[in-house]
Amino acid sequence: MLTLVKRIDRYSLMLLATVLIATLLPCRGDVAVGFRIATSAAIALLFFLHGAKLSRAAIVAGMTNWRLHLMVFALTFLFFPGLGLGFQAVAGAIISPSLAAGLLFLTLLPSTVQSSIAFTSIARGNVPAAVCSASASNLIGILLTPLLVALLMDGGNGQVSGSEVRTIALQLLLPFVLGHLSRPLTARTVERHKSVLSLVDRGSILLVVYTAFSEAVVEGLWTTVPAWQLLAVVLLSAVMLAIVMVVARVAARRFGFSTPDEIAIVFCGSKKSLASGVPMAGVLFPAAQVGAIILPLMIFHQLQLLACAAIAQRYAGRAPDPNEAEDAVIAS
Numbered sequence: 001m002l003t004l005v006k007r008i009d010r011y012s013l014m015l016l017a018t019v020l021i022a023t024l025l026p027c028r029g030d031v032a033v034g035f036r037i038a039t040s041a042a043i044a045l046l047f048f049l050h051g052a053k054l055s056r057a058a059i060v061a062g063m064t065n066w067r068l069h070l071m072v073f074a075l076t077f078l079f080f081p082g083l084g085l086g087f088q089a090v091a092g093a094i095i096s097p098s099l100a101a102g103l104l105f106l107t108l109l110p111s112t113v114q115s116s117i118a119f120t121s122i123a124r125g126n127v128p129a130a131v132c133s134a135s136a137s138n139l140i141g142i143l144l145t146p147l148l149v150a151l152l153m154d155g156g157n158g159q160v161s162g163s164e165v166r167t168i169a170l171q172l173l174l175p176f177v178l179g180h181l182s183r184p185l186t187a188r189t190v191e192r193h194k195s196v197l198s199l200v201d202r203g204s205i206l207l208v209v210y211t212a213f214s215e216a217v218v219e220g221l222w223t224t225v226p227a228w229q230l231l232a233v234v235l236l237s238a239v240m241l242a243i244v245m246v247v248a249r250v251a252a253r254r255f256g257f258s259t260p261d262e263i264a265i266v267f268c269g270s271k272k273s274l275a276s277g278v279p280m281a282g283v284l285f286p287a288a289q290v291g292a293i294i295l296p297l298m299i300f301h302q303l304q305l306l307a308c309a310a311i312a313q314r315y316a317g318r319a320p321d322p323n324e325a326e327d328a329v330i331a332s
Contacts, residue, residue, distance in 0.1 A: 014202070014206060015206070015209060018209050018210050018213070019209065019213050019298075021210065022209070022210045022212075022213035022214045022217055022291075023213065023217055023222065026213070026214035026215075026217040026218050027210075027211070028214075028218060032211075032214060032215070035207075035210070035211045035214070036211060036287070038207060038211075039207055039208050039211045039282060042203075042204035042207045042208060042279075043204070043208065043279040043282060043283070045175070045200065046175075046201060046204040046205070046275065046279055047142075047173075047175040047176040047179065047279070048175040048176065048179035048182075049179060049190075049200065049201055050113075050138065050176055050179065050275075050276075051175065051177060051178065051179025051180035051181075051182075052180065052182055052183060052186045052187070052190050053179075053190055053197070065126075065129050065132075065261070067255070067257075068126070068129050068133065068257065068264060068265060069132065071251065071252065071255065071257075071265050071269065072133040072137065072264075072265055072268045072269045073136075073137070073140075075244065075247070075248055075251075075265070075269030075270070076110060076111050076137055076141075076268075076269055077108075077140075077141075077144060077148070079244070079247065080107040080108075080244060080272075081104075081108055081148060081152060083107060083240060083243065083244065084103060084105075084107025084108065084152075085104065085152065087103050087104070087107075087236060087240055088100050088101070088103055088104040090236075091103050091232070091233075091236055094229075094232050095229045095232050095233060095236075096224055096225060096229060096292070098224075098289055098292035098293060099225065099229060099233055099292055099295060099296060101153060101292075102233075102293040102294065102295055102296035102297060103233070103236060103237070103240075103296045104152065104153060105149065105153065105281065105293055105294075105296075105297065106272050106277060106297040106300050107240075107272070108145050108148040108152065108153075109141060109145055109272045109273050109276055109277045109280070109297070110137040110138045110140065110141025110142075110144075110145065110272075110273050110276055111133070111134050111137040111138070111141075111268050111269065111271050111272065111273060112271045112272070112273045112274075112275070113137075113138055115271065115308070116130055116133075116134040116267045116268045116271050117130050117131055117134060119267045119308045119311075119312040120263055120264050120267050120268070120312075122312040122313070122315075122316055123263045123267070123311070123312040123313075123315035123316050124260065124263070124318075125259075125260045125261075125262075125263025125264045125267070125315070126258075126260040126261050126263065126264040127264075129261065129264045130264040130267065130268055133264065133268045134268050137268065138273065138276060141273070141276060142173055142176060142276075143173070145276075145280055146280070146283075149284050201275065204279075205274065205275060205278050205279075208278045208279055208282055209278060209294070209298075212278070212281070212282060212287070212290035212291045212294060213291040214291075215287040215288050215290060216288060216289070216290065216292055217291070218288075219288040221291050221292055225292065225295075230295075230299075233295065233296050233299055234299055234303070237296060237299050237300040238303055240300070241270065241300065241304055241307060242307075244269070244270045245266060245270045245307070245311070248265050248266045248270050249265075249266050251265075252265045263315055266311070267308060267312070270304065270308075271304050271308065272297065272300060272301070272304065274297060274298065274301040277294065277297045278294050278297070281293050281294050281297075
């Protein structure tokens with residue numbers, strides 16, 4: 001638990017430092033063009049690694065627990081977007097349109113993989129089901145998130161342009177598929193060098209964040225986003241997270257899920273992926289808007305990690321139930 005919190009704190013500081021560097025030293029001109037090219041390559045590499053890390057065993061594991069996966073899917077891609085529309089309507093009267101759009105965008109993203117599984121494991125939940133749900137969420141999200149963006153953030157016309165489809169296919173889906181198909185050659189390397197791949201993974205996100213915020217700073221981001229609006233985003237994000245976690249827990253109990261299944265539902269259904277969201281924003285939105293769009297996602301990301309760390313510890317401290325292990329095996 002302590003190691004996980006230390007990693008969260010370190011990465012949070014790195015994200016904040018990246019934003020600060022982009023604020024003080026934004027890239028411009030030809031340098032910015034070079035960074036955009038590097039960012040495109042980093043996004044492709046990021047999704048290639050996601051594909052390479054997703055084993056077929058993870059896809060198969062827990063697939064029979066269809067009720068749990070439907071619950072996570074409903075929370076991630078139905079309840080969350082509906083909540084996001086409501087929050088955008090309220091936030092639009094308080095904060096800038098770009099930040100309000102960012103609040104909606106984060107609700108359209110898939111769940112995280114690594115931290116959802118890690119918190120489920122810490123809380124003594126149904127880990128095989130969490131692996132399957134979180135992995136499926138990311139796989140589905142590559143296709144579903146852009147469609148939800150087009151439907152809910154583009155005047156409601158539900159259309160995605162041909163150029164956007166090609167960009168999504170070339171930068172996100174194709175590298176992901178190639179990464180997964182490469183597993184006979186890369187699986188051992190991926191397993192052997194997890195720490196190195198994690199650095200590449202996080203380094204790619206930091207590069208995307210720096211490039212996005214550089215563009216936004218050059219366009220005057222901090223002149224249009226005062227401190228009180230950032231505080232408003234923090235409060236709105238905290239309320240949104242609290243609502244989803246409470247609904248996930250209540251729904252899991254109302255539908256008769258076991259405690260290990262409830263834990264998997266709470267952690268997989270309430271989290272949103274920074275690793276998928278930042279690259280997708282870079283593909284789906286104009287460069288000058290990306291910084292403001294991903295700012296609520298970065299704030300929500302930190303809040304969900306801190307909240308889930310505390311909640312996982314409380315779940316882990318509950319009295320052992322001899323039936324839980326049996327239930328988890330049956331469910332998976």
